[in-house]
Amino acid sequence: MSPGVLFHFPFDPGSRAARLALGEARIEWTEVLVRPWEADCPLHDLNPSGMPPVLQVEGPPPLTLCEVAAVLGWIEDQQTTPLLIPSDAVERAEVRRLTAWFDRRFTDEVNAVLLHERMEKPLLRLGPPEARMLREGRDALKHHLAVFDALLSGRDWLAGRRLSQADVVAAAHLSILDYFGEIPWASWPALKTWYMKIKSRPCFRPLLADRFQGIAPAACYADLDF
Amino acid sequence: MSPGVLFHFPFDPGSRAARLALGEARIEWTEVLVRPWEADCPLHDLNPSGMPPVLQVEGPPPLTLCEVAAVLGWIEDQQTTPLLIPSDAVERAEVRRLTAWFDRRFTDEVNAVLLHERMEKPLLRLGPPEARMLREGRDALKHHLAVFDALLSGRDWLAGRRLSQADVVAAAHLSILDYFGEIPWASWPALKTWYMKIKSRPCFRPLLADRFQGIAPAACYADLDF
Numbered sequence: 001m002s003p004g005v006l007f008h009f010p011f012d013p014g015s016r017a018a019r020l021a022l023g024e025a026r027i028e029w030t031e032v033l034v035r036p037w038e039a040d041c042p043l044h045d046l047n048p049s050g051m052p053p054v055l056q057v058e059g060p061p062p063l064t065l066c067e068v069a070a071v072l073g074w075i076e077d078q079q080t081t082p083l084l085i086p087s088d089a090v091e092r093a094e095v096r097r098l099t100a101w102f103d104r105r106f107t108d109e110v111n112a113v114l115l116h117e118r119m120e121k122p123l124l125r126l127g128p129p130e131a132r133m134l135r136e137g138r139d140a141l142k143h144h145l146a147v148f149d150a151l152l153s154g155r156d157w158l159a160g161r162r163l164s165q166a167d168v169v170a171a172a173h174l175s176i177l178d179y180f181g182e183i184p185w186a187s188w189p190a191l192k193t194w195y196m197k198i199k200s201r202p203c204f205r206p207l208l209a210d211r212f213q214g215i216a217p218a219a220c221y222a223d224l225d226f
Numbered sequence: 227m228s229p230g231v232l233f234h235f236p237f238d239p240g241s242r243a244a245r246l247a248l249g250e251a252r253i254e255w256t257e258v259l260v261r262p263w264e265a266d267c268p269l270h271d272l273n274p275s276g277m278p279p280v281l282q283v284e285g286p287p288p289l290t291l292c293e294v295a296a297v298l299g300w301i302e303d304q305q306t307t308p309l310l311i312p313s314d315a316v317e318r319a320e321v322r323r324l325t326a327w328f329d330r331r332f333t334d335e336v337n338a339v340l341l342h343e344r345m346e347k348p349l350l351r352l353g354p355p356e357a358r359m360l361r362e363g364r365d366a367l368k369h370h371l372a373v374f375d376a377l378l379s380g381r382d383w384l385a386g387r388r389l390s391q392a393d394v395v396a397a398a399h400l401s402i403l404d405y406f407g408e409i410p411w412a413s414w415p416a417l418k419t420w421y422m423k424i425k426s427r428p429c430f431r432p433l434l435a436d437r438f439q440g441i442a443p444a445a446c447y448a449d450l451d452f
Contacts, residue, residue, distance in 0.1 A: 008438065047323075048327075049327065049331060050324075056291055061316060063315060063316060063319055064319070065319050065323075066319070067323050067326040067327075068326075069321065069322040069323070069325065069326045070318075070319045070322040070326075071321050072313070073318060073319075073322045074318070074319060077315070077318065080323045089287055089289060089303070090287060090289060090402075092296075092299060092300070092303065093289055093291050093292070093296045093299075093300060096293075096296040096297070096299045097273075097296050098297040099291050099295065100293040100294075100329075101274075101275065101293075101297075103326075103329060103330070104333075105275060112329045119403065147274065149406070162255045181371070190250070
């Protein structure tokens with residue numbers, strides 16, 4: 001397997017999904033931490049969107065994999081047996097449906113509100129969070145958590161019987177909100193059981209060591225028995 | 227190949243991409259036109275997001291493919307040789323990068339503004355378009371068209387040497403804006419050549435017959451030699 005360099009921002013959901021999938025695939029990689037909002041960020045020359053994650057692979061052929069979909073797709077392409085995209089047609093459809101759900105609905109309804117208030121505002125010095133927006137983001141999050149908890153009441157993993165890209169993407173998003181103490185796990189027992197399982201995997205360890213400038217993680221963020 | 231039923235809204239980019247890909251794959255399907263904003267839309271029972279496209283396949287196994295990613299993924303899974311996802315690793319990465327570009331950036335920066343003003347407002351009776359928003363959407367569109375035109379100056383198709391999902395997704399988005407007369411093709415010669423090529427394919431014919439309630443298409447919308 002070719003060694004790669006991952007350009008990532010530790011609190012970007014796509015970057016976290018890339019790290020989890022690389023870990024699951026046991027692909028060796030080195031990392032460059034980036035701050036995409038800064039003028040001299042190296043991503044501006046690598047990815048036309050200017051955003052993380054980007055994975056550079058030595059090859060052959062040498063590749064610059066831009067956006068999480070390209071990174072996750074390439075990782076699966078390297079496998080001889082399915083790793084994160086199950087071979088079962090029903091589960092494949094669920095992986096794709098749920099990945100789109102996080103890419104659009106969860107990003108628009110939860111992250112754009114809650115991560116903007118809790119993460120982007122301190123990063124970009126945009127002032128304190130607004131109580132009304134926090135309330136709105138938390139209400140939206142509650143709706144999504146109920147959907148996931150219901151799914152996981154009848155399944156081992158989000159898309160079915162096997163760990164998949166859907167779990168990796170979901171855990172990437174939820175772990176960031178968990179850092180900021182936004183997930184009331186006790187209210188969602190099936191979701192909590194799932195998160196305990198995925199959080200215990202070796203691929204998760206580096207994420208639990210991430211620290212956000214000036215904000216300590218929620219008490220149980222790195223606790224496997226929360 | 228199993229016969230399928232596609233639930234779609236003709237002016238939804240994902241629905242158009244599904245129709246183009248089904249056409250390219252020569253998969254037989256019947257259609258149900260849906261209006262997802264109406265309370266009794268059948269999608270509300272089929273797709274948890276309530277949105278088109280949804281493709282139901284008889285199977286075995288019977289499948290309900292929700293969201294365009296699941297439909298396009300399933301179509302590719304049916305092929306014995308690559309159809310819309312090239313086997314070349316560089317082109318695969320480009321397909322995935324560009325699909326993500328349309329899913330997020332183009333949707334947020336162009337469609338959310340320009341299609342909201344030109345399409346959603348008449349559909350939902352939200353009043354006339356605002357000049358300021360039209361200007362903002364057209365400025366954003368211009369930036370995107372410049373990016374695509376530059377890419378296509380050095381390539382036969384958007385992701386490289388072969389027609390791919392990137393072309394299908396791009397043509398789905400751009401053809402809707404073209405219906406509303408929003409694409410100044412003459413300013414972007416490489417993009418225009420590409421659009422002439424894809425518009426001439428048999429899969430495109432049904433899209434050129436689509437009509438939006440109360441708004442006639444731009445003069446050259448269905449013209450192959452525009």
